[in-house]
Amino acid sequence: MSDIRILTEAELRSHIQLDLAAIECVENAYNALATKAVIMPPIMRLDIIENNGEIDVKTAYIPGVESLAIKISPGFFDNPRLGLPSVNGLMVLFSTRTGMVEALLLDNGYLTDIRTAAAGAVAAKYLARADSRSAAIIGAGSQAGLQLEALTLVRDIESATLWARDADKAAAAARKLSGRLGIEVRACADIATATANADIVVTTTPSTSPLLLAEHIRTGQHITAMGSDSEHKNEIDPEIIAAGANYFCDRLSQVRVLGELHHAIEKRMISPATEFPELGQVISQQKPGRDNGSEVTLCDLTGTGIQDTAIATLAYQRCQQHQAGTQFAT
Secondary structure, eight states: OOOOEEEEHHHHHHHOOSSHHHHHHHHHHHHHHHHSOOBOOOOEEEEEGGGTEEEEEEEOBOTTOSEEEEEEEEEETTGGGGTOOSBOOEEEEEETTTOOEEEEEEOTTHHHHHHHHHHHHHHHHHHSOTTOOEEEEEOOSHHHHHHHHHHHHHSOOOEEEEEOSSHHHHHHHHHHHHHHHTSEEEEOSSHHHHHTTOSEEEEOOOOSSOOBOGGGOOTTOEEEEOSOOSTTOOOBOHHHHHTTOEEEESOHHHHTTSSHHHHHHHTTSSOTTOOOOBHHHHHTTSSOOOOOSSSOEEEEOOOOHHHHHHHHHHHHHHHHHHHHHHHHHO
16 A cells, blocks of 8 residues: 655645646646546535534546545635634545545645636636736735736736725735736725726625626626635626626536526526536637627636646646655755
8 A cells, every 4th residue: 555645735835836837737627627528526515604614525537637636625704813714624635546545635725726716817818808908806815816916827917906895904915916916906995996997807705795796897808706606605796697798607507506607597687597608618619708809708616626636636746746856866
């Protein structure tokens, strides 16, 4: 029996960053979801309502990939009041040939952060206008910053605006991101101001009521909704979908029961039988993406197990290669 490798967050951070390779990893995963016989069961979620918490379990098997990950991801959104992060967790990596455990990835949610940000970049790469130069980020947590950073890797973003309920937190995040990314990032007092001149809008909150309203949308914008990964979360006004935004998603069967589409269906604005293209189908050229420069596109990303298997496999391979190189050098 081979040894199980335990990889710490520090090790994983040293080998996996938010870069073009991570974006390509997630892009390839979406492509596989549309073109291969991927096995991806529905998300298992346990709600801890009294503590404003949830625990999600995600996984997927990708034919031809030698490993699969099972991710256990807690999100307890009152934790910052206790001086604790909102999200942590780990991934268990199994051999798809033998079923043996290969590694425990004690990433504390780091790999989830990277693959989620990479997904936002993939959505913008295929659905945002090629000449997009400005972005609006709704939220001021760690994912908000990563989403903006990811956008700069696929579009020539020159400036950004940021809004969050906590104005002081928004201002601090804007200053930090401006210094880190070398672009102007400005905190705004309201969402209308933040989105007024944005080519790309990304929502990154656990909100349970719509933040981005139909009145905030302008011609030619692309919207990526990241936060609605359970039935009760809702960042986007369902009217935006019902009014004819060109809608895309990560997994249609999933967004029909959670995510932004779920709310439009629940309000009977959209038929549950309506077919919409998945991002992987756009990547694989099975379905068209953006039609023109004036339409509004919206990508509803709820997070998929295939992203977790893809990023965990990449991380494990990178760590194995580093270990082998170190041993060879020794």
